[in-house]
Amino acid sequence: MDQGTQRKCSPPDRKKEIRKTKMGGSDVTMQQQLWSRETVPKVMKIISSRLRLPQRDIISLLLVSSSLNRTLVTSPSLWLVLDFREMNNAGDRLLAALSLARYHNVKQIILEFAQGIEDKHLGILRNQFSGALKNLEHLNLNGCQKISDYGIEAVTKASPSLKIFSIYWNVRVTDVGISHLVNNCKHIVDLNLSGCKGMSDKSLKMISESYQHLESLDITRCIKTTDGGLQQIMVKCSGLKSLNLYALSSFTDVAYKKLLLLVHLRFLDLCGAQNLSDEGLFSIAKCKNIRTLNLTWCVRVTDGGVIAIAQGCTSLEYLSLFGIVGVTDKCLEALSKFCSNTITTLDVNGCIGIKKRSREELLQLFPYVRCFKVHS
């Protein structure tokens, strides 16, 4: 739903709404037929091509009347997304949906936290429906914990056009699964492997060699990775705009210093980077386009590093220094001097070295801040 319209909308009382919105007149006249068979279907077609209607509502509309059905079935934009998030029997549901020809140009499949999606379903998909996924660009397998390397091989084989792949919190998939991804899908620009503890530097090497145009990478909690693998990413994936290294405490400045190669970086999450020092921050300061920087628990950081960030990242909007005891009011002054126009989120909770960190004091330095706490 487009949130551009800032309106207040209270949830309607069902029966009341039906009474209120029900149209006047009940005899079946020519006008009524025109209304039923042409006007309403035309309008529903317009609406469904402008807004992304919930899947359930679209299917309900198919059942309303034959004219509505005919009109919508021939409206291609309606059949580009299959959404089974949090549904049970998701594997069977997916196969049933794909048996309908109108879904054979599907661009996005969402199975986030769905239950009942297993390797065997992806195998059937590859064997029987591979033509249906030729245009698939976005596959969300977040929380699909039963999928293993075998399932990854099957689904990626059927999806050569894949651009966005997300498999958050799956501990079964290993470097082998990633090798299938890079062999079968040459166009990945957005890769989310958050929580996939089976990944190692081998995966990072393959990713860096295959996806030089990668824009977004999330390897939160991929604890087997080390400086070696991370450096490969920084050297080869120079188009990266978003890099999430949340809860990865074994990287060091050896890798962090290469962050200056990522000149397009806008989002960098280093929460828990306990080895990151000011040296690393001097490099990060060269990424002029950074908007979001999370330094929560980066306990070795001091004023010097933050001041460098202030001077270098002048478009900074979001900064967390949560838990860093080595920074003082000095760094806030620098941030205020260079970034006060853009900073809207600033978390300095637990920064006991900063004396003036009440809400009022922070607003003096950063008049546009709306959010004072990001880490709980």
Added chain:
Amino acid sequence: MSQTVVLEQNAVETQSITLKFDGCSSDANPSPIVNPENQSITIKFDDQASNHHTIPVSIPNVDSETEAAVNEFLRKHGSSDEESVRTDAMNDLWSFIERQEIGTVVVLVKFASDVKNFELLEIFCQRVADVIAKKTVEEVREIFNIANDFTPEEEQAIRDEHRWAFED
């Protein structure tokens, strides 16, 4: 603000074309641009006098109160570049639309689509989408006054074909 008139030639031959404008007068000299592909002629007027002036539109098949509310939106929305003014205009129109019969909103969607006004279209489409949300098939028929022309067998067949879309 410039006003643009597009004339499209249809199959019927025309000997003469008459232009009529309501509202503002213009001293500017129009220079026509002909598009050979669709045989349309575009004439642009630059009229500084009409900067904060929107010609009221007439909307077929709605009552005068609705027409007035839409025109008020167009006037207010077009009168300022300030976001707060435009948001107020949208909120006012939204509140008004929420109180109208859904049949009126359906007509308004078509109107907005025909005149290609995308701000109006967004509001009207969203209202209809909100009304449809989570309703049963029977409820949608009742609200929009649509006759069910499926046979029971046809309807069941489509339901069976789409069982995957509904929660157990």
